[in-house]
Amino acid sequence: MTDVLMPALSPTMEEGTLAKWHVKKGDKVRSGDVIAEIETDKATMEVEAVDEGVVEEILVPEGTEEVKVNTPIARLSGDDAGASKPAAEAPKAAEAPKVEAPTEDPQPASRAEAKGDPVRETPKAAPAPAAGLTDPDLPEGTKLVRVTVRDALRDAMAEEMRRDPDVFLMGEEVAQYQGAYKVSRDLLQEFGERRVIDTPITEYGFAGVGVGAAMAGLKPIVEFMTFNFAMQAIDHIINSAAKTLYMSGGQIKTSIVFRGPNGAASRVAAQHSQDYAAWYGSVPGLKVIAPYDSADAKGLLKAAIRDPNPVVFLENEMMYGHEFEVPEDIDWVLPIGKAKVRRQGSGVTLVSYSRMVGFCLEAAEKLAAEGIEAEVIDLRTIRPMDIETIVESVKKTNRLVTVEEGWGPMGVGAEIAAKVTELAFDYLDAPPARVHQEDVPLPYAANLEALSLPSVDKIVKAAKAVSYR
């Protein structure tokens, strides 16, 4: 004996009208036969038989309104042992959901069964990423050489490609042209076209191809000519790369690096001048890195390539040509998720990343001349963020200024200000201040562009304001 139950036609349906019966007592039904029609305020749907058997009894006559979901509406006599088992037990499962709206409780049976588990603890947030992370010590006698950010990035890729045959580079003009910004110079010559791959101008497609290759176990580096164009690919970065490990219950790993210049270049106007740190930084499953100098660019890109997770690596075109010191002849890999204090100070904490770190260091010099010693923190990693280092600094300085190239609302600075307010409220002597791009698309005209972007003067002004000076 099998009860046919009033079905839910959508996740939100609680009751409906039994509009019509297509079978009567004594009829034989097969799986898939339409046996009734159900009406809700939205639609009329047909109910198909799942089990085979003979209609023993119609329990709810046609025309009945407000029939609750999971009410038995007919009874079949089963003619087959294999079919009858789960269906016979169906009414038991059906008892639970009647009281609760199905939208809020899509697993009614298990809720009923979960009686041994009365308290649902809120799981703890992911552990603080920075705990215990430090930059590696340089071995005695390590020579520091001056290298541009561009070449540091190139060297990082070349070293990792030598180290791991599964690492390859794909993107627009990365091979024959040697990189739109020459970051991939000489890689084609060393690694050949199997591993340094020119793609068509087709960001959505090649980002997806890269993610697919990563799902299949390779370790692609996908270069976007700039991150502005990656907006066409953001679906694959987020929906395919960031979420699949979780959605697969840990089965499908996506070890991939998306890299390229981010933020404003110079006089290229709104569509080519956006900082995506806050966008990607808000997505669980991604790691987001934005280095400032050559040593960090190299050490963090190497770490990103080795990382088993998808990493968004935000470079800055304006920094490519700048030279900084990099340790020579060692396997220089830095921890992802660790900020760096670039200048010690006790008067105000300036937190920034990428090119804006240089602005902060310059502002710190100006502030020092006026008697304010600024501590400059280079985030280096946007996600996971090293909030601990920031909080430690604020406990000392009691003042916070965040600096980013992106827009302010929902920005990186907004997140930092919220976290510091949560974790060090009693230490703050002034509300946190944020320096960011003005709330407009970036203009082309030189004067307006300068007005729109953060500047050393704006940082100085903000630092003085939180210092009540």
Next chain:
Amino acid sequence: MAREQTGAAGRRKANGAELAAKAPDTEAKRGGGRNEGSKDELLQYYRDMLLIRRFEERAGQLYGMGLIGGFCHLYIGQEAIAVGVQAAQKPGDEVITGYRDHGHMLVCGMDPKEVMAELTGRATGSSRGKGGSMHMFSTEAQFYGGHGIVGAQVSLGTGIAMANRYRDDKRVCFTYFGDGAANQGQVYESFNMAQLWDLPVVYVIENNQYAMGTSIERSSSETHLYKRGASFRIPGEEVDGMDVLAVRAAAEKAAEHARSGKGPYILEMKTYRYRGHSMSDPAKYRTREEVDEVRKTRDPIDHIEEMLEKRGFADEAALKAIDAEVKRIVADAAEFARTSPEPDPSELYTDVYTEVTA
């Protein structure tokens, strides 16, 4: 690109131009070397197709009971495609598809219990309850999902094929998508790269005539989807997707093409879904008569059943035994899915990142 014909259309002639899922218009020549299948093969296909159908019917029932939440897209009517293509695969070949994915998972060897338990969002589900109907995977079965963004699996499948080519491991990635996804831009970006780089990918377009609720005639300027690779020089052919042997034959040919280094191949499987786009779709955009006509004249399971009986491979008792076995599997899966526990709350924060090992 010459138009190819496959399919035993002669036996399964569509009656009337109004029939949406009509078989390929040109009748294939019979007996021209088509592999008619052994007894064991046909019985296996019958069983696999029946398993999908009974599984999906049960899933529909569990949805009606509120045990399955969210979106749930059933494969009923399209069974011959996943089964026929699977028959052409070699060990190691990969499969990726969109969100109408239950059938593919069952034929590629995933445990029906784990699939059903994922549908009900339980800890024992194939994604430990975190993916649901549209997001299931199995590294063991080389099944790469289960993707909820229409068309995304086409780029991803092309990338899996890129990995095959990179490793030169002679594997082929079977990348399924529907007539709806066939209008997504990234499909063509992927076609271009696949042909440019000779990637071993077979694109299987399951043309069930309706992109959600919009018929192919109303959504596509070129409704012969097998022609969609022409501007990329990708060969394509139209296949009777209701005939498991026609599907198998076409998939074998396409796989051979891809495996031998000649690049991608497109198969347009003409098929039909009996149910709505998802569980909450009353399918008002087509008539009951249209659906009944296909069920009556072109049902893929009836077809193989007739074939088995006609060729003396199985009498009614033998088929009944298979029916009973399938029912038991599905009943067990439903019971497992209903009684398994929900994921432990501690699972909320697992699998967000892969741990970095030193």
